[in-house]
Amino acid sequence: MSLVGHQPPPIFRRGPAPLARLFVFVALCLVLLVADLRFRYLEVLRNALSVVTYPLQMAASTPADVVRNASRYFGTLVDVQLENAELRRHQLGAGERLLRFEQLEQENLHLRELLQMSQRVQTKSIAADILYNAPDPFARKVILDRGTQQGVEAGLAVLDANGVIGQVTRVHPVQSEVTLLTDRNQSIPVSVVRNGVRGVLYGVGRGMLEMRHVLAEVDIQPGDRLVTSGLDGIFVPGLPVATVTRVDRDQDAFARIECEPLAAIERSVQVLVIGRAAYPPPPPPPEPAGGR
Structure with a gap:
């Protein structure tokens, strides 16, 4: 069978050449672009x-956004935690500095009050700090950080900013022991500021004092202020000691007079050791036995 003049089926017919099609498409695109730029008819379609x-x-953008937001969240969380830790450190440091400042402020206040007390007494005084309580459960004693090297002597009065707290009873080279007024074995001669009535003040424990050897009819009232009388030649006269809180005249010939110390005996930290105004004269010699 001869194939001369045979025509291929329509499905196998070849169209224009590829170069011609490219040229047509490029031209069509240019025409559409120019028309869109001039008339903007494709704006609605876009x-x-x-x-x-x-x-x-x-x-399509959700996975990338999730990854980006998660990284930002965790990064911010770490920064916030570090910042909170730093703020806590600063807060602790500020709190510690505030506590030190308050403590120094209280110490300065006490020192100024002690200075005023020293100026009122007008005698030699030695500033000291209370180190600790003496290890004796049956006595009220404290240990000072001053001793003989600083001029402390046995028998000297010890004051805080408000009044007498005790008396030096034992002295060491760099420390000294003070027996507090509230100790049961401690006594101090006093007088009433209002009328000059004299007596002796004894410690009774529990932070209280008792004035003894005063007749029941003597004029002493609650609220009277007691100061050192100076009759013992040890305590400087006029040092504030206590305030009368209760007077009981119903027991016997002598009144029972309860007093509260003016000084913060159990709470003082800074104190003054007050020297003697003058040493007392020696006692007179005993009279010879058997005549004048």
Whole structure:
């Protein structure tokens, strides 16, 4: 069978050459671009396509956004934790400095009050700090950080900013022991500021004092202020000691007079050791036995 003049089926027919098709398509694109730039007739089509494809764009960008937001969240969380830790450190440091400042302020206040007390007494005084309580459960004693090297002597009075707290009873080279007024074995001669009535004040424990050897009819009232009388030649006269809180005249010939110390005996930290105004004269010699 001869194939001369045979025509291929329509499905196998070849169209224009590829170069010609390329030229046609390029020309069509240029025409559309120029027409769109001049008349902007494709603006509505672009807007419609952007609306239709927006969900697809969001779905495509969601994984990247999740990764980016997660990294930002965890990075911010770490920064916040570090910042909180730094703020806590600063807060602790500020609190510690505030406590030190308050303590120094209280110490300065006490020292100023002690200075005023020293100026009122007008005698030699030695500033000291109370180190600790003496290890004796049956006595009220404290240990000072001053001793013989600083001029402390046995028998000297010890004051805080408000009044007498005790008396030096034992002295060492760099420390000294003070027996507090509230000790049961401690006594101090006093007088009433209002009328000059004299007596002896004894410690009774529990932070209280008792004035003894005063007749029941003597004029002493609650609220009277007691100061050192100076009759013992040891305590400087006029040092504030206590305030009368209760007077009981119903027991016997002598009144029972309860007093509260003016000084913070159990709470003082800074104190003054007060020297003697003058040493007392020696006692007179005993009379010879058997005559004048």
